[in-house]
Amino acid sequence: MLKVNNLSVHYGVIEAVRDVSFEVNEGEIVSLIGANGAGKTTILQTLSGLNKPTNGSITFKGKKIHGTTPKKIVKNGISHVPEGRHVFSGMTVKENLEMGSFLRKDKEGIKKDMDRVFDRFPVLKERINQDAATLSGGEQQMLAMGRALVSQPELLLLDEPSMGLAPLFIREIFSIVEDINNNGTTVLLVEQNAKVALEISNRGYVLETGKIVTSGIGEKLLESDEVQKAYLGG
Template sequence: MLKVENLSVHYGMIQAINNVSFEVNEGEIVSLIGANGAGKSTTLRTISGLERASSGQITYLNEPIHTISAKKIVEKGIAHVPEGRHVFKGMSVQENLDLGAFLRKDKDGIQKDLKMVFERFPILEQRKNQDASTLSGGEQQMLAMGRALMTRPKLLLLDEPSMGLAPIFIREIFNIIQDIQRLGTTVLLIEQNANVALSISDRGYVLESGKVVLSGTGQELLASEEVQKAYLGG
């Protein structure tokens, strides 16, 4: 579904990603794990068109997408939930969700998906007229994910969905990610909580200093002595 080949990205003279290659198959949850500054967020931002590659190629459904606009990438079925959630302050929960469907014309489908989002995140329906910025951190994360689902994505990019959340919300968010996969959406996940991320992932890749240094199934990486020492406190 998604293939990243020899991807390099620079911020001025600084190389954030160095010849990164990986792929995501349809229906999978794939995790990118690594320390802060490893290049994980830059990788996601480049896939979604927010950053430009210095070299390399990104192919989605057999089409190159590394040279097209972020808007066109969304139209092709890729939704990105960035780190920090970024809900729209001064707009209600309902208005934030409506913006997720901005590019869609299928009114019946939009209403169906809105109902699905409210079923998955009941607190959002209860607070649909509330300013999004007044929600708790966990509720804002649910809203950001719900807004992305309103685009009806084939591929969902999630950047640190558990950051700053209480343990009860973390469990809930990861249960929802698995539900999203079961309903047919492919997920590419960045997560500092490597233990939880790998436990729900079909496969994973470890990034260090902008390079992929390890890959395997989620269970293989969980069992890896190297991963345990570096990321799992083993």
């Protein structure tokens, strides 16, 4: 579904991502794990058109998307839930969700997808007319995910969904990620919480200083001495 080949991204003279190649197959959950500054967020921002690659190619369903506008990338079926959630303050929960449908014209379909979001996140229905900025961190994460789902993505990019959340909420968010995947959405997950991310992932890639240093099946990476020492405190 998604293929990234020899991707490099610079911020001025700084090379944030160096010659990275990986792929995500339809129906998978794939994790990119690594420490702060490893290049994880830069990769997701490049996939969604917010950064321009210096070198390399990105193809989605056989079509090149590097250099494409974020709007076209969303239209092609990729939605991005950014690090830090970035809900729209001063707008209600409902209005935030409606922002996810800005490229759609099918009012009935939008309503059905909004109802599905409320079924998946009942707390959002309870807060439907509440300013999104007044929600808890976990509720804002649910809203950001719900907003992305209203755009009907085939591939969902999730950047640090557990950041700043209490342990109970972290488990709930990852359970929801699995549920989203089981309902047909492919997921590319960027996460510092390597243990929980790899537990739900089909495959994972480990990033260090802008390059991939190892990859494999999620369960196997959990058992790896290298990953244990570097990311799991083993």
